[in-house]
Amino acid sequence: MSTSIEELLRFEEERPPDGEAERQGWLRPVLRILAGAVAIVAVALVALRTVGLQVSIPVLAAGALAVLGVRRVTAALSPPPPPAGGGRIGGGEEEGLYNWGARDALNAAVKRWETPLDWSASRPERFASTVLPRLAELADERLRQRHGTTRESDPARARELLGERLTAFLDNPPRRPPSPRDLAVIVAELEKI
Incomplete structure (x- = not known):
């Protein structure tokens, strides 16, 4: 049985696994x-x-x-295992050389952990969709536990308890995420509630 070069080089995406698999x-x-x-x-x-x-x-x-x-x-x-044939030019790690281009598993794991935690200025949509709602939930929960109200149930009292700066931040968030220093001030104000 002979196989043509076209058959060998054809790219077919794998089917997504069904429920059983x-x-x-x-x-x-x-x-x-x-x-x-x-x-x-x-x-x-x-x-x-x-x-x-x-x-x-x-x-x-x-x-x-x-x-x-x-x-x-x-x-x-x-x-991953080293490539066949050594894969290094001029020696291996034993000789003091390190293959910096190789995939580092620990680095890959840390990058996987960083991605969900990344809300920096380079990703404002991440801040708006992840961090800001959590801060609003935290503010509402602290108001509910300590003062028996929420921003939705009694906006005037919540504004009084939160203060103008925190209320403005939660109601009208800035387009860019705050700096770490500004965020620390906001969290400190939340803790005072």
């Missing part, structure tokens, strides 16, 4: 971890009973799940 996507690793934990508990229980020690099964199970969880996290953070 998606369920199996998380179920299989969970079952694998649970089976591993059961095996670890059984071996540890037999070993400990052999030497005359008695340990609670839930404690052993928690320890086994913790070890397997840490193993899974470290596997996700491990760097």
